[in-house]
Amino acid sequence: MRTSKMKISLALVSCILLVCVVNAEDAVVEEVTDSSSEKVFSPVEEVKYVSPEPDGDVYLAEYFDNPEAIGTKWVKSQAKKEGTDESLAKYDGQWAIEPASKEPIPGDLGLVMKSKAKHAAISCPLEKPFHFTDKPLIVQYDVTLQNGQECGGAYLKLLQYDKEMRLSQFTDKTPYTILFGPDKCGNDNKLHFIFQHKNPKNDNFEEKHAKKPSTKLDEYFSDKKPHLYRLQVYPDNTFDVSVDYKIINKGSLLKDMVPPVNPLSADPAAVKPEDWDEDAPEQVIDENAVKPSGWLEDEEIMIPDPTAVMPDDWDEEMDGIWEAPLIENPACESAPGCGKWTPPMIPNPEFKGKWRAPLIDNPNYRGKWRPKDYYFDPNPFHMFSIVCFLLSFFFLF
Structure with missing residues (x-):
């Protein structure tokens, strides 16, 4: 296993977001020509980092310019996670504020998670509470997975007020x-947006997850480059998620969360279209496919290992007839394929699957009966006020 590191700068604002990130790529090389018409390049002045000055209604702006901020402004969790093996339960991952490991800019520091296979959480209070009223919430942070990422989370949480x-x-x-940010294990790449919805009748909270984006996220975990993750949630109950200013997920808090804020039912007025064939297969044979030249139909893909020898202690009466283990047929290595050729399958353009009526808000929904527990929430943007910003990471490797 190798240590995964993360360099972060972040800002949380209500309506105007200002983050200044200086990159080495921003340096400009000016081309000039001398008297001999040969191309020469003027020297480039060294890029120096200057801490940004946030503007607007800012609730938190942090650029990790001060190495002494850990333990003063930023508080490390020292708790234990319940129901977890003792060796992993402690929030004892180590943090540091230091330059990037590759191509650092003088004076530009970042928060780095130093530990592997450790829970780590660090947080600080906002300048003032954020109330979900008539202003959008905008939160963004810059993440560099300096050694790539195989398994672990690097997300943030916006904490509710709790007097204890x-x-x-x-x-x-x-x-x-709200929980927001990247998370990965194996081939499962995620960019979470989760919010806690409060049942207005019984005050219980339930997680609502944004539907998974269709955009591929692989490169953000593997390219070892900085990426800017941004979440915007608006008073009209819409949201969008972007990476490096490219929107990769957007939708409605009312329609695009799982489970939905308000339960749905099948539209009773919907009618299955006449041309909807429920029996059409999902895939069909590609009629245009042609067997590749050189395909060895008379060769098996796997053959008995000709070098294998029956063990001396093999007893055919007790162990059965001995057969050599199978190996890949060497004759197939240079051929496009072996064995009986069959045309590949392609998606069936006529496939529609089983027809189901679209879902609508169920006017008769009551759910599990509880006294006076029915509700319909038309404005889930009115979430619980935020008082604290927390970075919560866990890296296996």
Whole structure:
């Protein structure tokens, strides 16, 4: 296993977002020509980092320019995660504020998670609480997975107000309003947007997850480059998620969350179209496919290993007839294929699957009966106020 590192700068604002990130790529090389018409290049002045000055209604702006911020402004969790093996339960991952490991800019520092296979959480209070009223919430942070990422999370949580909350005792059970950021294990690449919706009748909270984006996320976890993750949530109950200013997910808090804020039912007025064939297969044989030249139909893909020898202690009466183990047929290595050729399958343009009526808000929904528990929430943007910003990471390798 190798240590995964993360360099982060972040800002949380209500309506105007200002983040200044200086990159080495921003340096400009000016081309000039001397008297001999040969191309020469003027020297480039060294890029020096200057800490941005945020503007607007800012609730938190942090650029990690001060190495002393850990333990003062930023508080590390020292708690234990319940129901986890003792060796992994402690939030004892180590943090540092230091330059990037590759191509650092003088004076530009970042928060780096230094530990592997450790839970790590660090947080600080906002300048003032953010209330979900008539202003959009905009939160963004810059993440560099300096050694790539195979398994682990690098997301943030915006914490709810709790009079008993102690940041040094943060755990995964600490109440939050929004969870946002990248998470990966194996081939499962995610960019979470989750918010806690409060049932207005019984005050219970339930997680609502944004539907998974269709955009491929692989490169963000593997290219070892900085990426700017941004979430915007608006008073009209819409949201969008972007990476490097490219929107990769957007939708409605009312229509595009799982499970939905308000339960749905099949539209009773919907009618299956006459041309809807439920029996059409999902894939069909590609009628235009042609067997590749040189395909060896008389050769098996796997053959008995000609070098294998029956073990001396093999007893055919007890162990059965001995057969050599199979190996890949060497004759197939240079051929386009072996064995009986069959045309490949392609998606069936006529496939529609089983028809189902589209879902609409169920006017008769009551759910599991509880006294006076029915509700319909038309404005889920009115979430629980945010008072704290927390970065919560866990890297396996």
